[in-house]
Amino acid sequence: MDMIDQGRPKAAQVYHLLRAAIVGLEYTPGDVLSEKDICDSLDVSRTPVREAILRLVSEQMLVVRPNAGTYVSPIRLRDVLEGQLVRETLETRCVRLAARFFKPRYEDEFETLFLRMQKAYERMECNEFYALDEAFHRLICDCAGYSHLWHVMQSAMGPLDRVRRLAFPVQLHFDEVIDEHRQIYLAIQAHDEVRAEALMTGHVNSIFESLEHLVRDPRGLLIEGLRRDDPQALKQLGFRVR
Known part of the structure; x- marks a missing residue:
């Protein structure tokens, strides 16, 4: 530390x-x-x-x-899904507000983040990339005018964040994350609230894809309640799976 x-x-x-x-x-x-x-x-x-x-x-x-x-x-699946529910509810609302109130002064901050993400991706620095991913979502809260909202979300997302980080070296889809972030940013920049919300919904729901990857990976053993013999178990919990 x-x-x-x-x-x-x-x-x-x-x-x-x-x-x-x-x-x-x-x-x-x-x-x-x-x-x-x-x-x-x-x-x-x-x-x-x-x-x-x-x-x-x-x-x-x-x-x-x-x-x-x-x-x-322990990482309990039910706690992970509870955090996901909080995240989806708040982030989709927040991104609409970010698109509504976006100001050009944020452009440099977003572009700097994308540049740093690309460099972290090229070096395969999982911890650095994860921190930059967090910074992207925090910046959206700033754009929306509700900076403290990020801290509210974090207080409910501990188990979810552990799974997100756990899945990073399993999926290695940094390039996809960067592209999704850029598409969300472009929608915000264009003040397109509907598109920004749709893109954010798809982005945050990628956690279900991560969980399905972890079902088939030894790291998934760290998650209590993730049934390794049934990758479709998540659907039975009432959450969408992409």
């Missing part, structure tokens, strides 16, 4: 570092987290670490067992 900036609020930094480590599979389901080790590695007191842990517990990323310790939560 990176080091803490002593001039900024420590609890928020510890939270983001731990969350990124869990999503990036530096910590896997069932791993034990030592408060002391985290404090020592980040050079912080126990207070910001405990605050970060409590926040991650509320987001289903960690489990605290009395007299036993702090563990990385």
Whole structure:
């Protein structure tokens, strides 16, 4: 993990570092987290670490067992789909607002993101590409005029984000993601709310394709409730599958 900036609020930094480590599979389901080790590695007191842990517990990323310790939560399929429902509902609405209120001053930010994504793709840097993917969706919230909405979504998307990151090295479809992002951006730039919403719906629902890939990959064993003998099980849960 990176080091803490002593001039900024420590609890928020510890939270983001731990969350990124869990999503990036530096910590896997069932791993034990030592408060002391985290404090020592980040050079912080126990207070910001405990605050970060409590926040991650509320987001289903960690489990605290009395007299036993702090563990990385299992990835449960039902929690993943719950996060997907939140994401689809909010992002499709948000992208319409982004298209409605888009201003030219955002163009350079989008183009810079696409350039950085392309370079990360060429180097096959999964962690960097995932972070840039997140930045793209956060920028859409900014364009919509609701910057805080990204944090609201993240608080409900912990298990979903873990699966999205888990699927990256399985699918290796970075070029498709870049193209989908650019098409969404062009619709936003053109103030085409209907097209932007349709493209975003298809984009965020690609998680079901990711889950179907993981059914056939050993990494899928990390997801509780993902039936490896039945790739169509997702349809039985009432969600669309592309």
